[in-house]
Amino acid sequence: xxxxxxxxxxxxxxxxxxxxxxxxxxxxxxxxxxxxxxxxxxxxxxxxxxxxxxxxxxxxxxxxxxxxxxxxxxxxxxxxxxxxxxxxxxxxxxxxxxxxxxxxxxxxxxxxxxxxxxxxxxxxxxxxxxxxxxxxxxxxxxxxxxxxxxxxxxxxxxxxxxxxxxxxxxxxxxxxxxxxxxxxxxxxxxxxxxxxxxxxxxxxxxxxxxxxxxxxxxxxxxxxxxxxxxxxxxxxxxxxxxxxxxxxxxxxxxxxxxxxxxxxxxxxxxxxxxxxxxxxxxxxxxxxxxxxxxxxxxxxxxxxxxxxxxxxxxxxxxxxxxx
Amino acid sequence: xxxxxxxxxxxxxxxxxxxxxxxxxxxxxxxxxxxxxxxxxxxxxxxxxxxxxxxxxxxxxxxxxxxxxxxxxxxxxxxxxxxxxxxxxxxxxxxxxxxxxxxxxxxxxxxxxxxxxxxxxxxxxxxxxxxxxxxxxxxxxxxxxxxxxxxxxxxxxxxxxxxxxxxxxxxxxxxxxxxxxxxxxxxxxxxxxxxxxxxxxxxxxxxxxxxxxxxxxxxxxxxxxxxxxxxxxxxxxxxxxxxxxxxxxxxxxxxxxxx
Ligand SMILES: Cc1cc2nc3c(=O)[nH]c(=O)nc-3n(C[C@H](O)[C@H](O)[C@H](O)COP(=O)(O)OP(=O)(O)OC[C@H]3O[C@@H](n4cnc5c(N)ncnc54)[C@H](O)[C@@H]3O)c2cc1C
Ligand SMILES: Nc1ncnc2c1ncn2[C@@H]1O[C@H](COP(=O)(O)O)[C@@H](O)[C@H]1O
Numbered sequence: 024x025x026x027x028x029x030x031x032x033x034x035x036x037x038x039x040x041x042x043x044x045x046x047x048x049x050x051x052x053x054x055x056x057x058x059x060x061x062x063x064x065x066x067x068x069x070x071x072x073x074x075x076x077x078x079x080x081x082x083x084x085x086x087x088x089x090x091x092x093x094x095x096x097x098x099x100x101x102x103x104x105x106x107x108x109x110x111x112x113x114x115x116x117x118x119x120x121x122x123x124x125x126x127x128x129x130x131x132x133x134x135x136x137x138x139x140x141x142x143x144x145x146x147x148x149x150x151x152x153x154x155x156x157x158x159x160x161x162x163x164x165x166x167x168x169x170x171x172x173x174x175x176x177x178x179x180x181x182x183x184x185x186x187x188x189x190x191x192x193x194x195x196x197x198x199x200x201x202x203x204x205x206x207x208x209x210x211x212x213x214x215x216x217x218x219x220x221x222x223x224x225x226x227x228x229x230x231x232x233x234x235x236x237x238x239x240x241x242x243x244x245x246x247x248x249x250x251x252x253x254x255x256x257x258x259x260x261x262x263x264x265x266x267x268x269x270x271x272x273x274x275x276x277x278x279x280x281x282x283x284x285x286x287x288x289x290x291x292x293x294x295x296x297x298x299x300x301x302x303x304x305x306x307x308x309x310x311x312x313x314x315x316x317x318x319x320x321x322x323x324x325x326x327x328x329x330x331x332x333x334x335x336x337x338x339x340x341x342x343x344x345x346x
Numbered sequence: 347x348x349x350x351x352x353x354x355x356x357x358x359x360x361x362x363x364x365x366x367x368x369x370x371x372x373x374x375x376x377x378x379x380x381x382x383x384x385x386x387x388x389x390x391x392x393x394x395x396x397x398x399x400x401x402x403x404x405x406x407x408x409x410x411x412x413x414x415x416x417x418x419x420x421x422x423x424x425x426x427x428x429x430x431x432x433x434x435x436x437x438x439x440x441x442x443x444x445x446x447x448x449x450x451x452x453x454x455x456x457x458x459x460x461x462x463x464x465x466x467x468x469x470x471x472x473x474x475x476x477x478x479x480x481x482x483x484x485x486x487x488x489x490x491x492x493x494x495x496x497x498x499x500x501x502x503x504x505x506x507x508x509x510x511x512x513x514x515x516x517x518x519x520x521x522x523x524x525x526x527x528x529x530x531x532x533x534x535x536x537x538x539x540x541x542x543x544x545x546x547x548x549x550x551x552x553x554x555x556x557x558x559x560x561x562x563x564x565x566x567x568x569x570x571x572x573x574x575x576x577x578x579x580x581x582x583x584x585x586x587x588x589x590x591x592x593x594x595x596x597x598x599x600x601x602x603x604x605x
Contacts, residue, residue, distance in 0.1 A: 128476035329587025
């Protein structure tokens, strides 16, 4: 029995054009689970109605112009008010992003409903059952919320594949935001957009990631050169992000990006559970590590026990010679 | 300026995690330590109070069995005092109940600013802090990479998908800090000795005016159904580099047609 209605939080894509890919993944999944799929956004709904419609949403609700305010309070407030008024959904699917987690957390309190995060799968077995990757993806935990409505689910990127439904443009409607008081006071004064070259980390067919085994910051250059030669993107473990070698936007893992490229090449990365959870779904994994017992080698399709300072320059040279 | 830092005390992450066979929740016996993710918040709070020239850092923690080891570590770093909520009724709490408990404890300290980690090492729901903010009616800024306070306003550089945003927010407010925002100090010997005598106010669920039915396993409205091994990746080929391993990689990439 499908649910009657699911709402998906439609986050605007980073940088501004269109809907974030994770929200499209959620719309696709919602079509499997509910008869009616609708979406809620804090962007201008007329800009996004075509795209969310083509992924199956019949209505896109906008919460109005929030100006420079962070979206958490307004979006949670609007959804909660609709639920209280009786026009809410059976479940809300929220993208696990910076703003998504804020929305889910505030919604949970407003409705006094629990929230499940780190969701990587959802099935309907007469009630929604969620899957969560635990212990670095070595085990799968399934969970369920109690019977109340709505269920709030915060879903990790790349858990589902986005597929258009061929649906027409969604209708647009407003969702009233109640008085939010002092909680609605955090506002953006300036946005900084990092320049980026080449394909995006979470979309690239090849990802080359470096870790502490690179030895020092300047050796990340080798990772970037290899990524460029393979028309891929450069990623990193948290160890070298925290050390300030590369910006956070490169981080792959639990608190960073989830990637599922055709090939993931891990260079000098040990394979901590929090790293693996972000890259274990890659189709092929190559790892270079000098320690034959490094956990990353146990999940590699091709594992090289060797020194990155020897293997990487030769690999780059060999690829340069071909191009 | 008075700052509360929410610090979680967790089983040593270096030890393999265990789930209890009957409740499928994380086993939290044995000694607990300060979650590394929260040492950044403690350091940030100490620096902000230092810069303000007045006020104190109060720790708030919810943990079983009157556990104080992690609190002592944070007190040794320089926090002035702690509120510990420990009560058998809290075992099995979900994130919403945890947030209600922490919020009630934080009220007692009446802070200008609440700091938490973006996510804990063992639970990593990442929702507790903003749930706390909502219970308290506070504005929040999550994923702070830099934090400054002046003139009753907190200014945060916040991580975003595209880069970062500068965000401003009037106090009182809640901020979650990412790992690496600041370099947590090591407790000095003097700090460790002083920590032994710093006040830890231990309270129960009833002390906080909450009922046992709304927290812990009794209040949890989510249920773990099963835990099973994930599909294993086929283990691949391991080669030891003898000076030619790069050729194996090239051949592998060719076979996959990415070159
Ligand atoms: C709440 C939380 C969230 C986290 N989120 C993330 C996350 O999102 N992403 C993430 O990556 N981590 C995350 N971590 C951190 C994670 O636990 C690890 O600390 C981190 O992934 C380790 O990075 P690393 O593999 O680069 O470093 P290390 O673990 O130090 O590994 C370095 C590796 O390099 C190898 N090596 C050294 N020298 C050479 C050489 N010359 N040639 C070849 N190999 C060499 C070593 O054998 C070793 O295996 C998180 C941790 C916590 C607590
Ligand atoms: N039991 C707890 N005691 C104190 N703080 C907590 C507790 N649980 C969560 N927190 C705070 O909330 C943050 C995020 O935790 P979580 O939501 O579990 O990922 C942590 O870094 C802490 O600051």
